[in-house]
Amino acid sequence: MMSYVTKSPWIIHYDGSSCNGCDIEVLACLTPMYDVERFGIINTGNPKHADIFLLTGSVNEQNIPVIKQIYEQMPEPKVVVAIGICATSGGIFAECYNVQGGSDKVVPVDVYVPGCAARPEAIIDGVVKGLGVLAEKRAAMVKK
Amino acid sequence: MDRLTYIIVAVAAYLILAPLAGGLLAGVDRRITARMQGRVGPPILQPFYDVFKLFEKEGITVNKVQDFYIQCFLIFIVITGCFFFAGGDLLLIIFTLTLASIFLIVAAFSSNSPYAQIGAERELLQMMAYEPMVLITAIGFYLVYGTFNISDVVAGGGPAIVYLPGIFIGFVYILTIKLRKSPFDLSMSHHGHQELVKGLTTEFSGKTLALIEIAHWYENIFLMGFVYLFFAWSAPWSPILAVLICCIIYFLEIFIDNNEARVKWQLAINTSWIAAATLGFVNMLVLYFIVF
C-alpha cells in the first residue's frame, strides 16, 4: 500500500553550532524560487507535527539535550536528515573544544546531505531520499 | 418531499459532502495563496494527503482527556452544520457552535504547555470578538422574517441581503476571524507554522490534529452556508447566485489573508465590536423603523 507520509512530509529544522550558511539554505527552499510546498512540504517548527528532522550545524555540549528532545517529541514514523558538512562530521568546527562532532553522535541520521553550504537543490534531494526511508519505516510500523 | 425526508437527506449530504467540499476548498485556497505569493503551490488534494498522513502517524497525547475534548469539538461542529442544513433554529446553531469552540479551547488548556495556553487564550479573545456580530446576525434574520427557523428564512420573500446589507458586511468582517485568515488569525493560522499564531495546535499531533483539520473543513462549509443564507430565497435561480457569491466572498477572504499584516488581539476585538455596533446596530435600527 502506498503511504501518505511521502505525500505530505512536514519538516522541523534545527540549527546547531554553525556559520548559519546551511540554515539559510534550508529557508531558501521555502521561497518562491524553490517552493518546496509543491511537494506538500511544510516547515512546521513543532516537533509534534513533524515527520522529517532537518539538522544543520555541528553538535556541541549545549545543544545535545535540545536535539534529543526534539527527536523524542516527534511521532513515528520519523526521519533525520543531516544537512551540510557540519551536521555530517562537525566540519570546520570539528576541532573546537566544545564540539562533539556530527549530529549522528546524538540521533540516528538517515540521510546525509554533503556541501558547505549545501545547495537548496541538494537539500530537496536529501529530503526526497528521506521520503523513501520514511515509507520504509511506515511499512515496518504497519507490520508490527 | 416531506419535512422528515428532507432533514434526513440534508444531514446525510452534509455529513458526506462537507468534508469533501471543505478539503477541496482548503486545497484551492492553498493553491491560490501560493499563486498570490508567486509560488506554484501544492496539489489541490494536498489537504487530504495531509489528513491521511496524520492518521498514519503514531498517537502521542499529553494527557488522557485531550483526545476526548477534540472528538467532542468535531462532533459538535458536525452537529452545528447538521442543524443548519436541516433548516433548524438559528439560535440553537449559534450556541452549539460556541459549545464546539469551547471544547477546542478546553482541549488546548488541558495541556500545561505555555504555547497551547496562549493559543487557547487568543482563541477565547477571538470568540469574544466575533460573538456579538454573530448574535446580531441572528437577530437581524428574526427582525426580517419573524422567525429564527432557517427553513422559513429560505422560503421567505426576497433575499435577506436586501434588508440586511449592513449586517452582511459586519458578518463578512468577522468571517475573517472564523475562517482563520489574516489579519485576525491569532490562534490557529494557516501560515506561520513556526509561530505563536499556531499556538492552539501545539500539543496536538497525529490523529488528533487530523480531527481538528476535518472539523475545520466542516466548519468552513457551515460558514459558507451562512453566507448563502443572505442570498437564498424562493426563486429557482437563487441557489446558483448564492453559491457564486459564496465563492466570491471566499476569494475575497483569501485576498485579504495575503494582503493584510496580522494585527494585535486588541485591534481584532475593538474593530469587530465597532463593526457590530455600527454596521450591525444601525442596520437593526433601520429595520425597526421599517417593520413598525
Ligand code: SF4
Ligand atoms: S556546512 Fe558549511 S555552510 Fe553549512 S553550516 Fe557548516 S560551515 Fe556553514
